[in-house]
Amino acid sequence: MTDTASPRPGYVPPIFGDTPEGTHVYQRVPYNADDYGPVSDFTTDFDHADKNYNPNAPKVWKELREGGCPVAHSDRYGGMWVPLTHDTVQEVAYDTENFTSRSVVVGVGRPGDLSLPAPIGGAPPITSDPPFHAMARRLLLPAFAPKKIEPWEPEIRRLCNDLLDRLGEVTPGQTIIDAAIDYAQHIPVNVIGRMLGFPEKDEDLFRKFVHDTLERIAEEPGSVDQGDELGLYIFAQIDDHRANPRDDLTSFLMNVELDGQPVTDDIVGGMIVLLLIAGIDTTWSAIGSSLWHLAQHPEDHQRLLDDPDVMTFALEEFLRAYAPVTMARLVAKDNDFHGCPMQKDDWVLLPFPAANRDPLKFEDPDTFIVDRQENRHAAFGLGIHRCLGSNLARLELKVAIEEFIKRFPRFELAGDTAWSIGQIRGPRVLPVRILETAD
Amino acid sequence: MRIHLEADKCQGHNRCYALAPELFDVDDFGQSVLLVEGDIPAELVEKARLAAANCPEFAIKILEA
Numbered sequence: 001m002t003d004t005a006s007p008r009p010g011y012v013p014p015i016f017g018d019t020p021e022g023t024h025v026y027q028r029v030p031y032n033a034d035d036y037g038p039v040s041d042f043t044t045d046f047d048h049a050d051k052n053y054n055p056n057a058p059k060v061w062k063e064l065r066e067g068g069c070p071v072a073h074s075d076r077y078g079g080m081w082v083p084l085t086h087d088t089v090q091e092v093a094y095d096t097e098n099f100t101s102r103s104v105v106v107g108v109g110r111p112g113d114l115s116l117p118a119p120i121g122g123a124p125p126i127t128s129d130p131p132f133h134a135m136a137r138r139l140l141l142p143a144f145a146p147k148k149i150e151p152w153e154p155e156i157r158r159l160c161n162d163l164l165d166r167l168g169e170v171t172p173g174q175t176i177i178d179a180a181i182d183y184a185q186h187i188p189v190n191v192i193g194r195m196l197g198f199p200e201k202d203e204d205l206f207r208k209f210v211h212d213t214l215e216r217i218a219e220e221p222g223s224v225d226q227g228d229e230l231g232l233y234i235f236a237q238i239d240d241h242r243a244n245p246r247d248d249l250t251s252f253l254m255n256v257e258l259d260g261q262p263v264t265d266d267i268v269g270g271m272i273v274l275l276l277i278a279g280i281d282t283t284w285s286a287i288g289s290s291l292w293h294l295a296q297h298p299e300d301h302q303r304l305l306d307d308p309d310v311m312t313f314a315l316e317e318f319l320r321a322y323a324p325v326t327m328a329r330l331v332a333k334d335n336d337f338h339g340c341p342m343q344k345d346d347w348v349l350l351p352f353p354a355a356n357r358d359p360l361k362f363e364d365p366d367t368f369i370v371d372r373q374e375n376r377h378a379a380f381g382l383g384i385h386r387c388l389g390s391n392l393a394r395l396e397l398k399v400a401i402e403e404f405i406k407r408f409p410r411f412e413l414a415g416d417t418a419w420s421i422g423q424i425r426g427p428r429v430l431p432v433r434i435l436e437t438a439d
Numbered sequence: 440m441r442i443h444l445e446a447d448k449c450q451g452h453n454r455c456y457a458l459a460p461e462l463f464d465v466d467d468f469g470q471s472v473l474l475v476e477g478d479i480p481a482e483l484v485e486k487a488r489l490a491a492a493n494c495p496e497f498a499i500k501i502l503e504a
Contacts, residue, residue: 138468145469146453312458316493374492382495386450391469396454 029078029108032040035324036076043067046074046082048326048349050340054419055259058366061354067301071219081331081340082345086358086378088338092329092348093383096129098337099329099348101385103127104349105423106328107192123274133384139256140271140388143249149391152195156396159190159276160403170434177416179295179404180288180430182407185211187400188283191392192275197248198237209233210276230276234269275389283393285426286379287400289322293368294405295413295432301405308402313371315398320377323353326423328383353425410435441502442487444473446500458493459486470500478504 030143042060048052053060053225064072064084072082083089092099102111106128125136163186167177177183189207198206209230241250253268294301303310327350331342342348356377359367363374380387387393414433420426442462448453451469462481464472479487491499 141451141468145451145467146456146465147467316454373489376493376495376497378495380452380495385448386452390451391453 002042014426019412028169029110031077031108032295033076034335043069044074045076046072046078046080046349048082048351049422052419054421054425055417057351057353057425058357061351061357062366063360064383071226073340077347078110078345079338079343080106080349081350082340082349083337084351084354084358086355086361087387089350089352089355089378090382092337092350093230093381093385096133096384098332098342100129100332101127101133102129102330104327104329107233108348110330110345123270125388126278128276130384137384137388139258143252144388144391146391147350149319149395152191152392153395153399156187156191156399157403159194160187160400161407163187164403164407170408170437172373172434172436175434176431177434178430179291179411179432180284183404184284184287184291184400184430187287188393188395189276191396192249192279195249195392196237196272197241197246197250202233206233210280213273226227230273231269234272235265238265238268257331276404278387279389279393279428281420281424281426283396285324285420285424286319286322286393286397288427289324289425290401291404291432292398292413292417292430293318294401295430297368298412301410303370304401304405305409310371311398311402313373314427315394315401316375316377317368317370317372318397318401319379319394320356320362320372320375323356323377323379324426325379325381325387326351326353326425327425348425350381352381354401355382408434408436409438440478440479440487440493441477442473442475442491443500443502444471444496445500446470448496450496450498452495454493454495455490455499459483459490462487463490475496 002273027292033047034047036045037078038052039047042053061084070083070085070088072084072205074080074082083092103109125133126141128136163183165183169175170177186207189205189210193203193206194200213228213230237250241248241254245251250268250272253271254263256263256268258267268270282371300314304314329348331344331346331348333344335342339427356362356379359365361376378388380393411432411434413431415431416429418429420428445461449452449471451465451471453465453471455471456465462473462475462479464474475483478489487501491501
């Protein structure tokens with residue numbers, strides 16, 4: 001449809017807003033954070049990228065809801081609405097007529113005139129709307145279905161134990177480790193690398209490429225160098241899979257057909273990058289937040305050790321209370337949303353984590369109940385865009401927690417936790433003191 | 440007591456299959472498939488209620504006798 005968006009080595013699907021080369025593909029929103037400064041009132045000046053937001057998000061949601069604000073607003077980013085109740089979040093997620101997924105990350109760029117229009121969007125299926133969305137999604141679903149993911153459990157368990165071994169000598173009561181950086185961070189990137197069939201000997205290199213790319217995206221949305229190492233590495237792996245086909249995710253993606261035609265390497269590379277972006281920071285955040293909770297709640301920790309079956313419920317409670325992912329939509333046409341005059345191209349933030357703490361849907365929502373029996377949480381979204389990788393994410397989170405608490409039956413916070421900034425919420429620095437080790 | 444699964448509401452969250460595999464399976468696309476017809480055996484009633492209480496899309500209804 002447009003040659004300016006043609007994928008190339010290092011291509012990052014433009015789900016993160018602006019791209020350096022695409023003035024027609026991406027419109028820059030006239031927004032400069034410095035003009036606004038720190039948020040003083042989240043009701044009328046909501047900003048999820050304010051440095052005080054993620055550390056205090058549950059308090060912000062509660063205060064806004066209790067103050068009678070089911071939908072907050074901000075002039076930032078060219079105009080943004082933020083539904084805060086489960087009902088309003090669900091309504092936006094279900095209403096694909098009035099709200100498009102063309103861009104799912106709020107930023108200074110919006111899809112422009114020459115960008116791939118709805119219903120396809122720049123990085124299908126996450127940026128797609130009906131009816132195209134279902135077709136694009138159906139191509140990928142089988143690779144992430146529960147029964148395809150379950151067999152990975154022993155491998156993930158091995159990986160977690162390798163990481164714990166690599167922490168070296170641990171002296172109870174003295175040793176401090178960073179549970180986010182030394183442990184949680186490595187799990188999703190290595191799991192996806194193994195699923196893609198990338199050589200294990202490259203793991204450190206691959207992890208470095210991925211994190212360099214993720215960091216660049218955080219700094220300047222969508223910007224990637226021509227000589228991007230991750231892109232080149234992925235293309236080399238695609239070539240290797242062509243020469244030596246095998247039963248893994250890369251080969252699966254290379255065999256996907258669109259309209260009866262095999263997909264190009266550019267599209268395969270783009271899908272791989274999308275899986276990395278969507279799967280890594282998110283899962284890392286969920287693991288980190290769960291360990292952050294356990295470091296402060298030895299009673300929940302003990303319960304999991306005494307009664308491992310409680311994990312079935314605890315896992316969902318971690319996901320509810322510490323859901324890492326907030327998505328976004330663009331308003332597709334002017335509409336009145338519960339009295340809010342929404343205009344075409346306004347942003348709508350979709351804070352699923354806020355929906356998960358709505359007292360109208362969850363009893364005692366700000367209390368972590370390790371064996372909560374009724375838990376319709378929306379950590380993986382609601383409606384047609386339910387997280388494609390949810391089965392994998394859940395398995396990684398479960399195994400990561402189980403192996404950590406088995407190895408370290410007691411640990412506590414040992415310093416300040418640093419939280420991420422933006423739509424993915426989780427600890428980025430998480431020092432914990434190990435108080436007891438297994439044997 | 441019976442289960443009614445509204446298949447078009449299911450988005451493949453996989454909660455029912457995880458909590459009550461005796462009552463629900465999932466297909467190759469991760470969509471829920473109801474395994475029982477008619478009344479649920481007494482020993483599975485609790486699991487059926489649990490599956491309904493954990494479906495994020497409200498796709499599972501319990502029909503009391």
